[in-house]
Amino acid sequence: MFPRRVQFRSSKTTALLLAVALYVIYVATILVSASSISTKSDNDDEPGIRIVGVEEPKQKAKECEAAKTFAVFGAGGETGHTVIDYLLQQKHKVRVISKNPDKWVVVKNVYTRTLTDFEDPNQYEKAFAKCDGAFISPHLPYKAEDYLAEANRSMLALRKGLERAKVPKVVIISSIGAHLDPAKHPIGTIATSYWMEQVFKDFPAPVTFLRAAWVLDNYKSLALTVPKQQGVLPSFITPFDMKIPMVSNFDMGVWAAKTLLDKWEGVRALEVQGPTPLSPLDVVDAVGKALKITTLKPVGVPETFYKDLFKSVLGPSALELWKQTIKGFNSGVIKFEGGVSKTVLGETTHEDIVQTWFDDHAKATAAAARASGEASNGPDQQDKEPRTGKP
Secondary structure, eight states: OOOOOOOGGGGGGHEEEEEEEEHHHHHHHTTTTEEEEHHHHHHHSSSOOEEEEEOOOOOOHHHHOOOOOOOEEOOSSSSHHHHHHHHTEEEEEEEESSSGGGGTTTSSTTTEEOOOOOHHHHHHHHHHOOSSSSEOOOOOOTTTTTTHHHHHHHHHHHHHHHHHHTSEEEEEEETTTTTSOOTTTTGGGGGHHHHHHHHHHOSSEEOOOOOEEEEEEGGGGHHHHHHHSSSSEEEEEEEOOOBBBBEEEHHHHHHHHHHHHHOOOOOEEEEEEEOOOHHHHHHHHHHHHHHTTOEEEEEEEEGGGHHHHHTTOOOHHHHHHHHHHHHHHHHHHHOOOTTEEEEEEEOOOOOHHHHHHHHHHHHHHHHHHHHHHHHHOOOOTTTOOOOOOOO
């Protein structure tokens, strides 16, 4: 089921740079979760679309009344995984539209399609045809020469494709601050969420924008590696006692799935945050508790480090926007709209989310160790009793 103001120290610069580099790997996973590597189509009749595994079966009349088919675009991250898990537990079928579809074919009731061109509305139309609703985590080309221009072209194509496919309802991941016009407010990368909402504001079917608060899981990779080694937890958010809305990827996924199964009219925005606003100090306390470290401290990440940290993830265009994003959060410019936009709360506490990070990491480490042991034993040893070290 589902899971449950200190200045930067120059003496630790080298060590922290190495540690924060691990963070980049994690951030890279998030940033490119909706992006794609172009691949050649295996189907000449449907250029750009590749059906992997089995075809979606035709439902019997009684099955159609209960089980529906939902398309999930951007399934690689934890939010997408949670959406899929939730829908499957509710006995629905899932069509994953992914850059790496092969890993999904072993999952019962999950069917896959691959896009090769995120600016081709025809591919979107074919990928989303005949579904009962769609979850969208937009394609964001962080390495593009002109990040905003390419992202906007992709969104326009997505809108055309979904409309042509007559998708009956759509849930789209957006962001805190998406109501702010980037021509008037320095919101950085969040400008893509603003333009996406503008593109879909008059969509003919019901649309819900799920505006996510600052993502709690941005701390995850660091929490798993840095505290035990250095006694600190790096943070982009400062000052460290400032509380802002935060939300976990898990709670975003739960809200996305529940919304997809709901009924509503028109286009609306739901602003999603966790049970309570959090500060970096709150996150540090939770990580320290999970690790049983009472002296854990937060430490800032200077902007001068950004270029080296993100050079493998962000192109120059997106990097400058990312700097604006961090300044926007820390200055209070980036905030929820409130008023006409309804605020909804996730139910999972940050302590539970943080503890889940370490529990899952321990399980993954143990599984990897077992797999390594089986491989080292060789095929002829795997069915034998484990070696005790005695002759």
